[in-house]
Amino acid sequence: MARFFLLIFVLVSLVNVSGILFEKTLWQSISKPLIIPALIACYLAGSKSWNRLYVLALFFSFAGDVLLMDKNNLFLYGIASFLLTQLFYVFIIAKTLRKSDGRTMLIAMMPFLIFFLTLMSILKAGLGDFLIPVVVYGLAISVFGVVSFLNYLQHKDKPAIGLLTGALLFIASDSMIALNKFYAEKPFYGPAIMITYILAQYLIYTYMIRLRNPDQKPSQIP
Numbered sequence: 166m167a168r169f170f171l172l173i174f175v176l177v178s179l180v181n182v183s184g185i186l187f188e189k190t191l192w193q194s195i196s197k198p199l200i201i202p203a204l205i206a207c208y209l210a211g212s213k214s215w216n217r218l219y220v221l222a223l224f225f226s227f228a229g230d231v232l233l234m235d236k237n238n239l240f241l242y243g244i245a246s247f248l249l250t251q252l253f254y255v256f257i258i259a260k261t262l263r264k265s266d267g268r269t270m271l272i273a274m275m276p277f278l279i280f281f282l283t284l285m286s287i288l289k290a291g292l293g294d295f296l297i298p299v300v301v302y303g304l305a306i307s308v309f310g311v312v313s314f315l316n317y318l319q320h321k322d323k324p325a326i327g328l329l330t331g332a333l334l335f336i337a338s339d340s341m342i343a344l345n346k347f348y349a350e351k352p353f354y355g356p357a358i359m360i361t362y363i364l365a366q367y368l369i370y371t372y373m374i375r376l377r378n379p380d381q382k383p384s385q386i387p
Contacts, residue, residue, distance in 0.1 A: 167211030174203035201227035222253035331368030
């Protein structure tokens with residue numbers, strides 16, 4: 166069943182990206198709300214035990230996807246939903262980390278701090294009333310990047326690489342959303358945002374499967 170739901174996840178993702186590329190609004194409207202529910206079903210069917218916080222994180226991702234379909238009126242609510250997603254991700258990963266020394270913490274923090282400050286300096290002039298929400302969300306997803314990097318520095322295995330890659334793709338996706346809305350619209354942002362987002366969610370999903378089922382071989386993960 167997990168592989169069946171994964172197939173659904175792939176199909177609705179392809180339909181959504183195709184809808185953006187070919188400017189088919191109906192394709193996008195139908196497919197986007199199905200992407201995360203398909204991944205939730207895949208996780209529930211493919212994991213021997215469930216992390217309820219991860220399921221909640223995906224639920225708020227789903228809510229964020231639906232809300233951001235109306236970026237003009239519901240953008241702030243979409244940010245709030247994805248903020249909860251990021252906080253759940255941070256909490257889940259942070260619980261698995263060992264205590265790190267100051268040098269390791271600095272190594273993990275610096276790339277994301279530099280990127281965050283650079284992005285905020287680019288966006289600041291166009292944020293207006295969205296300044297505080299965007300800064301808060303930017304900090305949250307940067308912290309997700311930091312804990313994912315710390316996880317990699319502590320384990321340096323394939324699941325840790327997958328999680329870190331997922332976090333980086335999520336940051337890239339959200340950064341493009343912000344640049345597109347508050348700085349300068351570019352035609353390539355639309356498909357790039359969804360491709361990076363979908364890949365990010367899948368890579369995080371594979372890590373969550375391994376986290377709850379450490380004995381599961383990579384070939385067994387849908």
